[in-house]
Amino acid sequence: MPATKARNTTAAIGGAPCWVSLVTHDLKGAQDFYGEVLGWTFRPGTLGGAFSIALAHGQPVAGIGTLTPEWHVAVAWTPYFAVESANDTAARIRERGATLAVGPLELGKGRGALAADRDGAVFGLWEGQTLSWAVGQGAAPMCLELRTRDAFEAAIFYGEVFGWAPDRPGGCDITYEHDEVMVRDMAGRTVAALRGGAVEAAPDPHVRPRWHVYFPVHDIEQVTAAAVAAGGFALPVTPMVDDSGCEAVIRDPQGGLFTVATAQD
Template sequence: MARDLEASQRFYAAVVGWSFRRARLGSAFSVAVMDGVPVAGIGALATDLAVAVAWTPYFAVDDVDVAAARIRERVGTVAVGPVSFPGGGRAALVADPDGAVFGVWQGPVSSGWRVGVGPAPAWLELRTRNAFDAALFYGEVLEWATGREGCCEVSYEEERVVLRQGGEPVARLDSGPVEPGAYAPHTRPRWHVHFRVADLDSAVEAALDLGGRAVSVVTSDGTERSLLLRDPDGALFTLTERVVPPAPEGDGPR
């Protein structure tokens, strides 16, 4: 959700390499495309709807009305919807019991598309008070770890819940100090999106040139280099680059 559609498109085209096409939802919306695959959507309605500028993940469900009912039953909040969209989709904007905002979507999804594969977002992260409690909520609402075909596997690793699909990590739920209802977005429970780029340094330079702001220093875990940023509208996101390990040195000639 953004304030200025054209400015957001210029920013993410330069930083992440997306192109854009008009969405069927109206002139305030566009779909981000990379390598011919739709990877994200931008809606310039933050001002009109008086909502925060932010990236929000939408999880695919079989029945959005059932999912909304489950959210209410488990003390979550249904803020908008479920509402129907052109093309046969239905969606709701919701929040978990700690206030982390997400969406649920019933409708067409690009064939073969999922987080962590190809040009799609690299992975999602939930920052919350208690990852185990959050996993119970999301597992019941979204039917994680139910054994259904295409369903996700959930594991609990060092106070962190890791969600995998086909064995590959697609999301993690992190326990930590957060403040429900806090004014600053980075201190309250929230979903956070990580976008993969081929060259982190070049992408960060482009972001800063176009009015973005670095919120952290570059970090590395040996497999990924990452940096937390805000776009010019204030939306938080992380850029991440795969680290190629150096080739082992041979014995050389003797």
């Protein structure tokens, strides 16, 4: 879940990603892996000893928290989206046939929840102040990507839940480009992409729709090698969709999937 402190906090744009977090079984093991592979350091969060904040060059990158028995969710990297009202957003999620897995709960100075969309992709929502953090800026993830069967259907769902609209003032804007849906903030920065495929085909039982978090790295070969050496698994390095660099999917030793991609300097 997002964690806040009195300093360096801000009110995120409604409907925009405001944080990413890994829920895991072994906090110390996760810190060791990500510290070795991505060079992160860690400090305590504000939600208790089961949560920590990852830092890169002293700047917040992501949260890592330990799964509790009552949270029936898998080890995974999860994006959180800023909302004005966690209760109202949760109601819209239920109304549209999706699932609330956890919450909304009071957490520190905010309220949060975990949900799954109609195809099973897990995401979170957060009401309250957040750390000064934005996709594509500084040490934050360079992008978030939903991989699903039908990007347009997913865009309708998330647009209705989070208020994404091409002409909505003060919120996120969506555009349709080459079979993809791009979500941009008020400054025109791309903060998420929804990509689909094989809409007419039967669902592949081995491919589960999910949100992917992309972390920028300068030496992708070195990072994937370090991940394998630290007990993880890495797929071969491939060109990015827009040919702006390379990317590779990594699974940490506890099953958390994430993507590393060539940093855009």
